[in-house]
Amino acid sequence: xxxxxxxFARLREIAGADELAxxxxxxxxxxxxxxxxxxxxxxxxxxxxSCAVNAQYARMTTPVSDGDEVAFLPPVSGG
Numbered sequence: 001x002x003x004x005x006x007x008f009a010r011l012r013e014i015a016g017a018d019e020l021a022x023x024x025x026x027x028x029x030x031x032x033x034x035x036x037x038x039x040x041x042x043x044x045x046x047x048x049x050s051c052a053v054n055a056q057y058a059r060m061t062t063p064v065s066d067g068d069e070v071a072f073l074p075p076v077s078g079g
Contacts, residue, residue: 029060
């Protein structure tokens with residue numbers, strides 16, 4: 001079962017989609033690395049983004065299983 005990847009703000013603009021289906025990967029970092037391989041313009045966001053697995057904030061080392069939802073959120077500013 002694929003992993004659902006949700007992208008927000010600028011990440012969504014770069015990838016051209018807010019939701020992607022990807023094969024399962026071992027960790028959140030591996031999911032991110034696969035996205036960067038496909039869209040290299042995502043790479044500069046690696047040091048500042050937040051991530052979540054199944055709507056719970058997670059670390060890049062968090063395991064990812066079949067059917068999980070992984071979300072990547074860049075920093076945002078507003079007023």
